[in-house]
Amino acid sequence: MSDNRAKFLLFPLALGLVLGLGFFVGLGLTRSGDAAAREEPAPERATAAVTVEPPADGPVDSAPIESEASPVSATEQQVAPAPIGGFPDGRERLTMAERSTIEMFESLSPSVVFVTSIAERRDFFSMPIGEYEAGRGSGFVWDKDGHIVTNFHVVASATAGLKVTLANQTVLDADIVGMAPEKDLAVLRVYHDPTELEPIPVGRSDDLLVGQNVLAIGNPFGLDQTLTTGISSALGRTIASADNDSDINDVIQTDAAINPGNSGGPLIDSSGRLIGVNTAIASPSGAYAGVGFAIPVDTVRWVVPDLIQHGRVQRPSLGFTHWDISVNRRYNFAGVMVRTVTPEGSASTAGLQGTYRDERGRVVFGDVVTSVAGQPVGTPGDLLLVLESLEIGETVRVTYMRQRREYTTEIELVEQ
16 A cells, blocks of 8 residues: 555656756757757858850950849838929929929019018007007019019008018118109118129010919018919909009909908919019908009009109199099098199199188188099099199190089199
8 A cells, every 4th residue: 555655656756856857958959949040150242244245246255243232121122213394402303383383483583572561659657668560561672773663552551660681681771762652652771782682574464364373572571471362363453552542553463362461462374573562462361361462563663763853753733732522522522622722833823722711711622623634533542643644844624623514724734
């Protein structure tokens, strides 16, 4: 009985000894395999022979050239080929239309400037006078003399000065040379190195067609050197001028995005020529809504030289001053009411009367001009447009109303 019990106890002991011995033997074999793998020499690099083939016109004595062939990863194989065609910045992938737009912007953007109006105000509590930004807009270089064209409404609030920022971020002080509120145009001047001023190429607007491609460059919301594109969506529009006293005719309508800050910037055709000055938008919110307006360049071409030379638009005069459009609206009449008559002037000689007070202090309205040179005149703005088409020294027929009776006279146009 005791022998059987001893055998029973020896059996598990022997089994454990066998299993333990097998474990250590297996562990030793595994470590030997790892050491052998580490000691295995690296494979030799393969070499490829490259033979230079002789050209067709004769043999070339050359030995085979051996070069190392290194493995190439899948990532390296996906590298794009080198640019072709002279466009190192990747423009070979662009369409011809895109390249044209990019090149036009790069060529014309140095002509576009950022205009900032500075005004003064007094602090209510501490009383010192401080400066603040009263308005901002765009403009463009007109000539090498430093003349900058912009909108009148951009600079109208500048009581303490003007700053012009060039495309290269140079900030310059600017002076007002001349203003034409009735055209919403103004000319500034900066004094700077002419070699750094790039005048914009000037085109024409009388041959524009609806549907032509246009570009607008400016500083919407103060974001300088911004380009937007579109078409000329309509022609011959009429909008109110900056002083609301007259209208601007033949205005270009465009769907190129124009926002606050674009005012005074150039509208350009597909040939890179100035065709208009961006001036207003039609929008219920005050931001871009797809309808923008630009003063035609044909107007700019004759207004700007007048502003540079005289500080204002030079047009003939009938020899009297008149009330503004607010009087027409207040008393609901059509025509131009005479305010004062120049003593011994052409209107005085023709018998026109201005507005005055009688001996009792009552206002006696002046004559109301309704037609000049055969063209009807319904507002002061109409009169300005008619006079722009006439010359100093001409004698024109003038129709006017006095005390509900119509009269006709002839007046010689004189210098304003």
